[in-house]
Amino acid sequence: EVQLVESGGGLVQPGGSLRLSCVSSGFSFPNSWMIWVRQAPGKGLEWVANINKDGSEEYYVDSVKGRFTISRDNAENSLFLQMNSLRADDTAVYYCAKGRGAEIWGQGTMVTVSS
Amino acid sequence: QTVVTQEPSLTVSPGGTVTLTCASSTGAVTSGYYPNWFQQKPGQAPRALIYSTSNRHSWTPARFSGSLLGDKAALTLSGVQPDDEADYYCLLYNRNTWVFGEGTKLTVL
Numbered sequence: 391e392v393q394l395v396e397s398g399g400g401l402v403q404p405g406g407s408l409r410l411s412c413v414s415s416g417f418s419f420p421n422s423w424m425i426w427v428r429q430a431p432g433k434g435l436e437w438v439a440n441i442n443k444d445g446s447e448e449y450y451v452d453s454v455k456g457r458f459t460i461s462r463d464n465a466e467n468s469l470f471l472q473m474n475s476l477r478a479d480d481t482a483v484y485y486c487a488k489g490r491g492a493e494i495w496g497q498g499t500m501v502t503v504s505s
Numbered sequence: 506q507t508v509v510t511q512e513p514s515l516t517v518s519p520g521g522t523v524t525l526t527c528a529s530s531t532g533a534v535t536s537g538y539y540p541n542w543f544q545q546k547p548g549q550a551p552r553a554l555i556y557s558t559s560n561r562h563s564w565t566p567a568r569f570s571g572s573l574l575g576d577k578a579a580l581t582l583s584g585v586q587p588d589d590e591a592d593y594y595c596l597l598y599n600r601n602t603w604v605f606g607e608g609t610k611l612t613v614l
Contacts (some may be wrong), residue, residue: 435543485551
């Protein structure tokens with residue numbers, strides 16, 4: 391069974407940092423582009439970042455450039471999102487998804503940025 | 506920044522047909538935007554329905570179909586069922602980035 395499990399969310403103060411993880415199983419992770427998508431409470435989906443198969447290409451939405459870094463460990467079938475300089479408007483459920491077209495999704499992890 | 510526009514809400518009767526559309530502020534949506542469609546029900550993660558304009562995933566019911574309609578991408582639901590009540594999002598590719606539409610809330614009534 392194809393599965394993605396996110397972790398690492400929580401409550402953090404403005405200006406703080408958080409590292410999200412996404413562990414995959416049931417498919418060839420090293421052969422898959424991966425993406426992060428977020429959804430603020432009561433709002434729509436927002437594509438955040440994606441990374442190619444070997445981690446040599448990364449792309450970001452403008453609002454997180456310079457603050458967030460997507461990375462992967464193919465040996466551990468894991469995807470990461472390092473989030474620095476967090477702001478209140480980063481508060482959201484963060485999903486990882488398989489493929490550039492996001493065909494498989496995890497259940498998400500909640501990130502709350504508040505003092 | 507690209508803005509992708511969808512109908513905020515639509516209502517359809519059970520058994521009916523409804524078409525949701527997806528427009529881009531950059532111009533006509535073509536197959537080169539690789540339109541994707543997703544369904545999200547309350548409290549759940551999104552589920553992929555359609556990729557690259559018109560291709561169903563293995564789990565997508567045949568009553569869901571994707572196409573290009575004029576200068577937009579479109580998702581048509583035929584023989585709508587009560588379980589199809591959900592939010593629907595399109596996703597467009599543009600120059601190594603992706604943009605989601607604002608979403609359509611579909612009510613089956």
